[in-house]
Amino acid sequence: MQEELQKLKQTAEIDFRKAQTLEELEALKVKFLGRNSFLAQFSKKIPSLEPSLRPQAGRLLNEAKSFITALWQERKEELSLQQNKIDLTFPSYSLRKAKLNPLTLVIREICSIFERIGFEIQEGREIEDEWHNFTALNIPLEHPSRDAFDTFYLKIPSKKYKYLLRSHTSPSQIRLMKKRKPPLAFVVPGRVYRPDNMDASHSFMFHQIEGFAVDKDINFSHLKGALVYFAQNLFSSEVKLRFRPHFFPFTEPSAEVDISCFICKGKGCSVCKKSGWLEILGCGMIHPRVLSSCGISPKRYQGFAFGMGVERIAMLKYRINDIRLFFENDLRFLGQFYEV
């Protein structure tokens, strides 16, 4: 009898394990613990046993019963856990996150880098007059940038200066210098316009960031420092800068700034046209005539200014090969960018 019960326990264990659904398990429960089960039959037999054997038989029966019940309970928990499980590898619903235009991302990043070293962010207007866009910036009347080939003029009657769409963000420098007194330190992002035909690297509307600082002791080494800080924070701390003497009417001395090509690490590639350098911006010490035209004495104050094309920088940073992508607003394009 003891052996029989032992065998029963083993069979129950094997059978419960075989059960794959709760329904199968329920059927087995009936088989092993139900009214017609071996155990039920067995318990009916007990009264017919010799009195001396009865307690022993009863004990064995109860033990087998609770053992099998426990097995059933365990398997039931296992199976119900299994049945509530889902396939985590099943494909998700497609969801699209709304995105900022990458130009906004780059403008934000650049402005916040300069903000960390003390610059304030301000903006200007897009319709400007010749005085603010050219004259105050020491750009002579015969300068080619004043031609209708290079600047959009507007049909707005005016007595003094012709109105135009600003061809750079520099007029904002003039307005801020006129409005506020030194010490000054601003970055000014915004849209600018030039009548260039659209192609992979030209657009008649694009973005610039102008920056400038004026005080009694702001010098060329500070210009270099600010721009190195900017480039290393925007691109990578590995990036090297090269300042090449250049010419702009509104700065003196002037420089063009190249960064070491981070694609080929200076070895030369198609992006840097095998030179190892990528031009990113123009800068210099503000020309004394520009300070004077804003009512700031060049004898007492000096300062630097820089200007950069946002699209160019965004194209380098994200390795975008066509400027037109910024203005098409294709979801497949916008979807690729995010703040790091």
Add this chain to the structure above:
Amino acid sequence: MKFSFKFLEEFLNLKGITPRQLAEKLTLAGLEVSQIERKEGDFIFEVEVTSNRYDLLSIVGIAYEVSALFKKKIKLPKINLRTRPLLNLPLKIEDEGDCPLYTARLIKGVRVGPSPDWLKYRLTNLGINSVNNVVDITNYCMLKWGEPLHAFDFDKIGNIISVRRARKGERLLCIDNKERELRPEVLVIADENKPLALAGVIGGQDSEVSLTTKNILIEAAIFSPLTIRRGRRSLGIESESSYRFERGVNPLNLEKASASACELILKLAGGEFSGYKRAGKKPSAKSFWIKFDIQRLNNFLGTSIKEKQALQILKRLNFNLKEKPPIILVKPPSYRQDIKFFEDLAEEVARIWGYQNIKEALPPIKRSLKEEASFYKFKEKIKDKLVSLGFSEAITFSIISEKENISSYKPLFLENPLRKEENILRPEIFPGLLKVFQYNVYRKERELEFFEIAESFFKIEPGFKEKTKLVIGRHTQNMDNFYYFKAKLEVFLADCGIKEFSLKESSLPAFSNYALIEDWGWVGVLNKEVSRRLDLENVFIAEFDLEELYQKRKQPYFEEIVRFPWVERDISLAKRKELSFREIEDIIKTQAGKFLKEFRVVDIYKGEKIPSGFTGFTLRIFYQHKQRTLSSEEVDKIHFQLREALAQKEGLILR
């Protein structure tokens, strides 16, 4: 511009300097070498000359620069500047503004033929075709001195030379074999009858020097850079000559170029020098003495350059020095007309010293105590709020076509549009979003949510206005999504501190629905016909005056949260389509008064039981009192009164 290593060696000993070293040093001193090319045993350098340095548009000018950079002595040829005998040819300058100086040299009896090889290579290496000895010599001297020259066949021109603007209808067959119709912005060299050449740009075929030419007239002149640029741009041509005139030529090199060309012609083509004539102002070069101050220089550059070193640099650049301690005065060489200020001196010292040798330091910026509020920051927050609501940011062009302008504002027109059809500045910015929708719909994306922040421009009397606007738009296949769009607008505005606003029905062409939002925005549904024309489906647009929203911004203040429970009651209604919900809302607000927490539409149906022309819906009213719990009898009473009031409303059916 191009120059070659060998050409440079005519003036300098470059032994021990490799072309790479030369390129590197020139680049770091401001003459950017963009390319070096090997050609015919020579090295050709392509350089970008900045507009202030027209002295570098000549081999001699570059030689001066190289001599300063490498501390090399420059050797210049001696030239006999012959001006006798006087040439008997009237020279007339119509306007000295266009041409301040004109000179002519006559050589008689030349033998025109091919150039010697050395001369050919000088030109072809720098991209100029060899024509014949005379023409090649004028080009060679131009490259050398930076002063463009022109040679005429003296027997093909009339009795005078005049420099004047072209007359309407005049034409000229140029040496590139193209006949051009001239306009008054073009300056020409003419005789008494006809134009002979486009001044400073290109010669005419009739008077060009050919193999049969015997007598030649060499022109050397100064033309106004602006006149040359405007003239040649109007004709759409460019030449080595115009390139230099536009940037400026050194008047002091004019005679040298012309006289040395004569010398070389006499040598290589024979003939006899037969006369010189000049019209206009004698060349003069103004140079200023500038006070030099090493302390100021170091304070300006952030350097600690010694006075001696700085002065040495200036000497190498051929500056004159006048030392009267403690004052030092310096004067730039005559070919450096670009140097006028102390800051120009600083640049000269800095670039030869090397920008790379100036240390970097962060600027000591002092921020002011009072900072202006930043509209920029506000806009960036708006962008984040909208992105979090599911709208992506578009950036579209501010210049659009007059035809695309759907607006009650008068637009501003461009004087010189790039393309005729894109001729105005947009008075409202939403047409940009329509294009974005179209672009993406063509790429099979139909559920689209975008926004853009941009300037808008319009006419006012008198003058114009520029305003920053925000447009939010939705393209969808399902018209019912309008209420979802509206919900987002409400959430957005609430997030800007605007919890209540009124819609006032109005109209705008191209919109089937259009309502003003207070006086700072509008919302509309694009007309089906317009949508279809653009291959779009349902389009909802809202545009806001962002400057107004900026003015309205305010920080939030905590409001006590009502802790007493609320009670809900539903009412099923059907309203005639023409009845504005606004009127139902008014009834609810009046009847429920201070007991009203809020109401919502919980169901909309268009079943058979709803009479045609009606919309069925269920309203859920939430009743709540701020200071106590409402009893159900109380609520029943208010709710009954509300039902009664709604039942009496014309166009409304209680179901």
